[in-house]
Structure formats: C-alpha cells, structure tokens
Amino acid sequence: MLGLRNGLVKNLPNNKPTIYIAIPTGPPKAYALLYMLASLKNLDYPPSKISVNFGVTHHGSANSEAFLQQLKQLLSASNFKCKTSIQTTHPTQEDFDRWGSYYGVILNVHALRLSFLQSKTQYFWLLGGDNPPPRGTLKTLLKTKGDVVSASVNQRSSKKKEYKINQKLCYPIYWQYIWKPKDIPMDLEPSLRDTLRTAWTEFSFLDTPPRKDGERFIHNCVFGSGCSLVRREVLEYVGYYLGSGGTHSEDLHFCNLVNLRGFDTVLDLDTRCLHFDEDGTVY
C-alpha cells in the first residue's frame, strides 16, 4: 500500500483502531436505554471496527428479567451493523458482602473486562448506562494521547438542594482527590459499611476543575467512568473494583491504580458526554 506508506491515503476505515464499547446497565437505568441505542447508532465510526456490549446485573427478580428481555428486543430491533452482546451476571449474597451496594456495577464491569480481554480489540470504551455519547465523541477521544482518556460528564441534578447548587459549579464532573477512608474496615457488617460509605458519597467533594485559560486537558487525575476510553494494556494490569480501604467508588479507585501503575489518565474538558435523568432531562 504505497499510498498508506507515503501518507497519501488518509482516514481509511482499516486504519482505525478496534473499539469494544462496554455499557454496564440494569433496571435503574432503563429510562436511558433508548437514548443510548440511538446515540450508538448515530456514532461516527465504522461499524466493522466496533462492538456494542451491554452488561446486565440479573438479580433473579421479575424486574431484572423484564429489563433483560426489553434490552434483547431493542438491541435486535436496532439492527446494528456491528457485533453486539449482552453479558449477564447473577450476583449472590457473597458479592453483596464483598462490595456493598457497588456489587452490581463491579460484577458487570468485571464480566465486560474479561470479555474484552478475550477479544483482540484495542480499546475498551466504558459508557455509563445513562451517558449516551454525542456523534463525534469517540473520534475526539482517540485523537488524545493517553492511556485512559475521559470525556467530561455533566453532573445529573438531584432533588437535594445542595446538589442543585453544585450542579452549576460542578461541570464537568471531576474529582479533586481520592478519599480513602482507612477507618472503614472491609469486614464490617455490609449495611453499616455501606451507610458509612454513602455518607461520604453524599458529601460533596466534586469540584470545578482548576481550568486555566485555554487549558483543555488535565493529566494524572481521577474521574468517573461515564465516558472513558481505555487502552488494552491498562486493563491487563488493573480493573474496576473497590480498594480494600473503602475507596469512594470503583471508577475512582481504577483511576488511582492506573496512575500508580504509571499510566497516563487524561480528562478532556472540552469533550462532553450527556447525562440523562429519569424525567428525560438532559444535563
């Protein structure tokens, strides 16, 4: 391919890296499912280079089963030209004892991580179940050099007054630091451990990124996983779990580990992913 070598032929679909799109979801995010499917259909990327993979936590309830069936129907009806899959996980009491209220998402993303590593795909694009990406997001993220590159995700509103105030301030979501509550042992009774963790979650430590004039990227930082593109090698070293000291959430702990292992995390302040609310509000 002389043209390729000389740089005469550009943007051939074959040059693009392969992407495993991972979407952990479940009944609580059912309201955003149609938006998510629409945004993936609308994605500006060759279908032969992507696969769409949902992860569903099935609790064995009628609600879980109804959601799974709905997802299967909608996924089939969406008629994607790329590969699609649904990874189903079945949590047990042991999972809850281990991870508290995070058990669903952790099991889900663990299954998606393994499925991704079994493939030969180059990138893992993790999307929150209610964070449909705008059309050009993937291409933009790929242009950024970094091992984990994240778009900014708008914070969803909350009925709580303080969150409403924060919503104006906290755009996009960005964590200034990681909270490590060493005083919450993992062997505590799960509901008590969860209560303590939730108390900290409620505490607002989200903040406006310290953005200087013209600055677009923040390196070596910690962010949520609403829309993050991860290089394959990173997931061979670390995954999305909670730290033993009771770190805030699995995505923040992941970023912390990624930084510790010497990879580069990058937050793109100008690329934004949406955040849908139950009432259809888009943030």
Added chain:
Amino acid sequence: MSNHPDAFTHLQFETATNCNAKCTFCSHPKMKRHGTMPLTKIIDLTYNLAYKAKTICPFHMQEPFLEPRLDKILSNVRSFNPQAYIVVYTNMSIYPEKQLENIVKWGLIDDLIISCYGGTPEQHNQMQPGTDYNTVVENIKRLIKLKDKHKHGLPNIKVGYLITKETRPYLNTFRKYWADTATTALFHYDSWCGTKPYNIEYEEKVWGKSAPRVPCFELYNSQIIHYDGTLVPCCLDYNNDMALGNVFDDYHLWWTSPELKEMRKLHEQGRYSEIIMCSKCTKWRHNHRVEWINYWINKQHIPVPSAMNP
C-alpha cells in the same frame, strides 16, 4: 461460605509450567502436564479467590521469571488483595529487566525467595543444571541495586540454601557471603512423596527428631491450582494424581469437595497410609508450623498461621 469452619489462608496457582532448570531435587522434569493459563482466567481466579487469602504464591511448578505476563499477574493479585503477603520463588537465572523495574517500583512482591543452592559454583551448577551460579549471583546483586535505586523496601530478598549431605559443609561460607547483602533461608530436602531418595537418619541428624504427625496444614489452609484450573490438595501433587475438580467450574470447590473432606477425615483419624501420596510423604517430618501441631496436640483453637516464611 464465609462461615465455613475450615480456614483458607494460602493460595497458590500456576500460570504456566515452563522452567529453564532441571534441578536434581525437584520433580519438575518428571511433570507430565504442560500448558498456560490465559490472562482472563488468572484475573477471574484472583478476583474470586485472592481476596480471601492471607498469603499468595502466584506461581507454582514453573520459573516465574520466564512468565512474560509477570508484572501484569502480580499487579492484579496486589490490587485484589493489597493486604495479602505475596511470595515468589525463583532460580533467578533470568533477569526480566522491564518487569522487575515495575515490580520493585510498585512493590508487587513481599518475599522473593531465590533458590541459589550449592556451596560452590560447581556444586550449584550440578544441582541446578540449566542455571549458572555466577549469573544468579550477579542477578541478585543487580536486583538489590534496583531496590536501592527506588529506595523501596520490597521485595524482601531471601537467598535460599538447600541442606543436603553435600551442601552442608559449605553452609557457613554461604551465610558469610550473603551476610551483608541479603537474608538467607534454609530449606529441607524432601522426597516428593517417595519419588526422590530420602534418608530419615540424616535428616533427623540435621534437623532433629521428626515432628509428631498431625493432619496436614495444607488440607485445611491451602488452595493449590494448576494452569488448567485443576484443584489439588497438595503442592507436591504435580501430576494431578489427586485432582479434586476444576475451580473454573466452581470457585467454591475447595469448600465443597467431598474428596477433600474425606482426606481431612482420614488425616484426623491418623489413617495417613490410606492415601497413597500421604503414605509416602516426608514433608511433615520437619517442614511444619509449631502452632499448627500444637493445635492438634493440645486441642487449642485454630491459630491464624503466620505468613509463609521458611
């Protein structure tokens, strides 16, 4: 499962089966099984089991420094259980530079135990064919320098010495050589369940009278998993002679296996001779934990075994 009376403190699994040495005291050359565990299986296994263990040996019948995924495996083990004590055994004849850099930088190994047996270079090369004494020593010193460079306390480097009739006369020379640079650890010679010659009189002369035989520590505390997921009750079962099943079918197997329960029962009744491998075992004579023996003798409560430290 968490209420199960049996303690599980030690996890050891095999990520591959290749070794560059043909050590005279090891049964690796007689191994009939050969293969590699895929990275996804390793991650899933550590996800499901590592967090429950107090000590973890992520490599088994293999030379870990031949493992191209060495730092990835250790990174996963460490992140699933930061509190666990990670122990790795190596012959140190290979120096995977980039991976060791990561391992030292990130503190991924607690104890690195190096088999550097033999009182002289010639004796070493005879006991551990496929390795070269001078290269091993050079690699150990290189690793110590790397630790100094990163100002990192880990790994604890322990240079091991196997006591045999031939090596014992050189023990003091060995100790003096490493006195200023590394900790040393002495190892018992073992018969690998009767597959290697064993002289009880000599062993008792060196180590003292054999300990009273009590139910095996491993049956109650260790999960030993081979590269294909086969769970075995003993670290000496290198050819799956007493395979209990496959953990990839059921991660609770160690707690539920009827064969393992039966073996524990036979041990508790002192019927060791009814299990072929156990009938030929010599490891119990000197390679024991005092608190474990005391438990069975004095019927005390089960102690939490100390970190594996030969």
